[in-house]
Amino acid sequence: MAVIQQLWPALLSLSLALALPTAARATPSPDPNSAKACAALSTALPHLVALPNTPAYAQHSTYWSARQTEVHPACFVAPSTTQEVSRAIALLTSLDAPFTVKAGGHTAFAGGSNIAGGVTVDLAGLDGIAVAADRRSVAVGAGSRWINVSEALDPLGLAVVGGRSATVGVSGLTLGGGISYFSGRYGWACDNVRTYEVVLASGEVVEATAGGKHADLYWALRGGGGSNFGVVTRFELNVIEQGDLWASSVVYPGVANATVIALMHGLLVEGLAAHPAAHTYFVMTYVAALGGYVVLSDQFHSTHADGTATPEVFAAFHDAALPTLSVNTRLSNTSQLLRDIEEPFGDRQTSWDTTVAATATPELLLDIVPLFEKHVARLLAAAAAANSTVTPYLVYQAISTNIIQAMQVNGGNALGLRPEDGPIMIVQVTTTWSSAALDDMIENSSRELIAEVDALAASRNATSKNGYIYMNYAGKTQDVYAGYGKENLARLRSVAKQYDPTGKFRNLWNGYFKLW
Ligand SMILES: Cc1cc2nc3c(=O)[nH]c(=O)nc-3n(C[C@H](O)[C@H](O)[C@H](O)COP(=O)(O)OP(=O)(O)OC[C@H]3O[C@@H](n4cnc5c(N)ncnc54)[C@H](O)[C@@H]3O)c2cc1C
Ligand SMILES: *[C@@H]1O[C@H](CO)[C@@H](O)[C@H](O)[C@H]1NC(C)=O
Ligand SMILES: *[C@@H]1O[C@H](CO)[C@@H](O)[C@H](O)[C@H]1NC(C)=O
Numbered sequence: 383m384a385v386i387q388q389l390w391p392a393l394l395s396l397s398l399a400l401a402l403p404t405a406a407r408a409t410p411s412p413d414p415n416s417a418k419a420c421a422a423l424s425t426a427l428p429h430l431v432a433l434p435n436t437p438a439y440a441q442h443s444t445y446w447s448a449r450q451t452e453v454h455p456a457c458f459v460a461p462s463t464t465q466e467v468s469r470a471i472a473l474l475t476s477l478d479a480p481f482t483v484k485a486g487g488h489t490a491f492a493g494g495s496n497i498a499g500g501v502t503v504d505l506a507g508l509d510g511i512a513v514a515a516d517r518r519s520v521a522v523g524a525g526s527r528w529i530n531v532s533e534a535l536d537p538l539g540l541a542v543v544g545g546r547s548a549t550v551g552v553s554g555l556t557l558g559g560g561i562s563y564f565s566g567r568y569g570w571a572c573d574n575v576r577t578y579e580v581v582l583a584s585g586e587v588v589e590a591t592a593g594g595k596h597a598d599l600y601w602a603l604r605g606g607g608g609s610n611f612g613v614v615t616r617f618e619l620n621v622i623e624q625g626d627l628w629a630s631s632v633v634y635p636g637v638a639n640a641t642v643i644a645l646m647h648g649l650l651v652e653g654l655a656a657h658p659a660a661h662t663y664f665v666m667t668y669v670a671a672l673g674g675y676v677v678l679s680d681q682f683h684s685t686h687a688d689g690t691a692t693p694e695v696f697a698a699f700h701d702a703a704l705p706t707l708s709v710n711t712r713l714s715n716t717s718q719l720l721r722d723i724e725e726p727f728g729d730r731q732t733s734w735d736t737t738v739a740a741t742a743t744p745e746l747l748l749d750i751v752p753l754f755e756k757h758v759a760r761l762l763a764a765a766a767a768a769n770s771t772v773t774p775y776l777v778y779q780a781i782s783t784n785i786i787q788a789m790q791v792n793g794g795n796a797l798g799l800r801p802e803d804g805p806i807m808i809v810q811v812t813t814t815w816s817s818a819a820l821d822d823m824i825e826n827s828s829r830e831l832i833a834e835v836d837a838l839a840a841s842r843n844a845t846s847k848n849g850y851i852y853m854n855y856a857g858k859t860q861d862v863y864a865g866y867g868k869e870n871l872a873r874l875r876s877v878a879k880q881y882d883p884t885g886k887f888r889n890l891w892n893g894y895f896k897l898w
C-alpha cells in the first residue's frame with residue numbers, strides 16, 4: 383500500500399504525459415476582441431494582467447480539475463479591489479470581449495471558470511475577511527476559500543454556513559446554493575448572505591440586500607448563479623456561535639450498501655428533520671486496493687461536542703452488528719473538518735446530478751446501486767484499455783424538509799424548493815480519472831446513468847418537483863435552470879434583463895449555466 387502511494391504521483395504524471403492528445407494542449411488563437419482587451423487592460427490596470435508563458439499566467443492556471451487547467455485564455459486579469467473589478471468588467475463589456483470569472487476554481491468541466499482564447503478574471507486577490515464588531519456577520523472577499531474564512535472564525539468560536547472542503551471557493555459555492563454542515567438549522571450558504579456587493583455589466587457597483595433597492599437582484603443571486611447577473615466582489619455572511627463539531631466517518635464493505643442506504647433513507651424522511659443539528663452524506667465507490675466496492679457514511683453534529691458518544695440520530699450506523707472497514711470519530715473545529723474533506727488538485731474530474739423525491743420505502747435509493755454498478759463496469763473496462771486511473775463515486779445528499787424550511791427566510795431563494803414538495807435526495811455521480819482519452823466516454827456514461835435514475839424515479843412516481851438539479855454538481859450540458867420551475871426561470875430572466883439590458887453577460891460570459 384505504502385509503495386503504491388509513493389509511486390502514485392509519478393505514475394499519474396507519466397500517464398498524463400503519455401495520454402494527453404496534442405489537441406488538448408493547443409492554444410487556440412485568441413478572440414480578436416480579447417487580444418484587444420488584454421492590451422487595453424494592461425494599460426488601464428498595469429501589473430494586473432498575466433500573458434501566456436509567464437510565471438503569473440502559470441500561477442493563475444491552477445485549477446482543481448486538470449480539464450480546466452488545459453484551457454488557455456488570451457490573458458488573466460487579477461484585480462484586488464472592487465474598483466479594479468469594475469474597471470475590468472466595464473472594459474471587457476465595452477470591447478465585446480468574451481470572458482469568464484474564476485474564484486476557487488473548483489468547477490469540474492473545462493470552461494466552467496476558464497475560457498479558451500478569452501479573458502479570465504481571477505478574483506483571488508479579493509481576499510479580505512473582516513468580522514463585524516457585534517460578531518453577527520463577516521465581510522468576505524469574493525476570492526476567499528472556505529479554509530480562509532474558517533481560520534479567521536474558529537479562534538473566535540464562530541462559523542458561517544459555508545462549504546465543507548478547504549480550498550473550494552466562497553463565491554461559486556454560495557452563488558449556486560451551498561450545502562453546509564449547518565444547513566439543517568440555517569438552510570444553504572445562499573440563505574445566509576446579508577449583502578452582495580456586485581459589479582454589473584456596465585461596471586456599476588451596487589449592493590444587493592433583502593429589503594433594499596436591489597432586492598430582486600439579491601433574490602436572483604441566492605442560488606441563481608453569478609454568470610447571468612454580475613460579478614460579486616464581497617459577501618456579507620451571517621455568523622453563528624460555533625465550537626467544535628462531533629464528526630464520524632464510517633467505511634463499510636460494499637455488501638453493507640443496502641443496510642446503510644436504508645438508514646440514510648430513514649434520515650431523509652424523518653431523522654434529519656427531528657435533529658436539525660445533524661448533517662450527513664452517503665458515498666459508494668470502487669477502490670481496487672480495498673478489494674472492490676466500499677460505502678462511506680460521513681456524519682456531523684454541530685451541537686454535540688460534549689463527548690465522543692454517538693448522537694442518537696446516528697446510533698444505528700454504529701450498530702456493532704454492521705461490518706466496518708474503519709471508523710474515525712472525532713471532535714473537531716471547522717478548519718480541521720475542511721482539511722479532512724479536501725480533494726487533491728490535478729486529476730480529471732466530472733460531476734452530474736439529479737434529485738429524487740423521498741418515497742415511503744428505501745427501494746428507489748437501493749435500486750440505483752445496480753445502475754451505478756453498470757456505470758462502474760463501463761468505466762473500469764475503458765480505464766484498463768486506456769491505462770488510466772479511475773475512481774467513480776455515487777453520492778446521496780439529503781435535502782430534508784427542515785433545510786427547505788430554513789431556505790424560506792427573507793423572501794426565499796431562487797431554487798424553487800418548497801417545504802411541501804420535500805424531502806428530496808440529491809443523487810450525484812462524480813468521477814476522478816487521469817487519461818484525457820476517457821473524457822467523452824465518462825461524460826456519456828455519467829449522462830446515461832443520470833437519465834436512468836430519472837427514468838427509474840419517474841416509474842416510481844418519485845420525480846422531484848420541477849426535477850431540481852443542484853447547479854454546483856451538474857454536468858456541463860444539464861438543463862439546470864429548467865429545474866428551478868417555470869415561474870422562477872421567468873423571474874430570473876427578467877432580473878437578468880433589468881441589470882444587463884444589452885445582454886453583455888449573456889453573450890460574453892459563457893461556460894457555466896445560462897438562462898437562455
Ligand atoms: C472537493 C469539492 C468539495 C465540494 N464541497 C461542496 C460542499 O461542501 N457544498 C457544496 O454545496 N458544494 C460543494 N462543492 C461544489 C462547489 O460548490 C462548486 O464546485 C462551486 O462552483 C465551487 O466554487 P469555486 O468558486 O471554487 O468555483 P469556480 O469554478 O471558480 O466558480 C464557479 C462558477 O461561479 C462563477 N463565479 C465565481 N466567482 C464569481 C463571482 N464572484 N461572481 C460571479 N460569478 C462567479 C464562475 O465564473 C463559475 O461559473 C464541492 C466541490 C469540490 C470539487
Ligand atoms: C488561505 O488559506 C491558505 C491555507 O491555509 C493559505 O495558504 C493562504 O495564504 C490563505 N489566504 C489568505 C489571503 O490568507
Ligand atoms: C483546529 O484544530 C486543529 C486540531 O486540533 C488545530 O491544530 C488547529 O490549530 C485548529 N485551527 C484553528 C483555526 O483554530
Ligand SMILES: *[C@@H]1O[C@H](CO)[C@@H](O)[C@H](O)[C@H]1NC(C)=O
Pocket residue numbers: 635636637638639640675751755
Ligand atoms: C448491495 O447490496 C445488495 C443487497 O444486499 C447486494 O445484493 C449487492 O451485492 C450489494 N452491492 C455491492 C456492490 O456489494
Ligand SMILES: *[C@@H]1O[C@H](CO)[C@@H](O)[C@H](O)[C@H]1NC(C)=O
Pocket residue numbers: 767768769
Ligand atoms: C500501461 O502502463 C504501463 C506502465 O505504466 C506500461 O508498461 C504499458 O505499456 C502501458 N500500456 C499501454 C497500452 O499504454
Ligand SMILES: *[C@@H]1O[C@H](CO)[C@@H](O)[C@H](O)[C@H]1NC(C)=O
Pocket residue numbers: 822823826
Ligand atoms: C458520446 O456520446 C456522443 C453523443 O451521443 C457520441 O457522438 C459519442 O460517440 C460518444 N462517445 C463515446 C466515447 O462514447
Ligand SMILES: *[C@@H]1O[C@H](CO)[C@@H](O)[C@H](O)[C@H]1NC(C)=O
Pocket residue numbers: 843
Ligand atoms: C404520485 O404521487 C402523487 C403525489 O406525490 C400522488 O398524488 C399520486 O396519487 C401518486 N400516484 C401514484 C400512481 O402513486
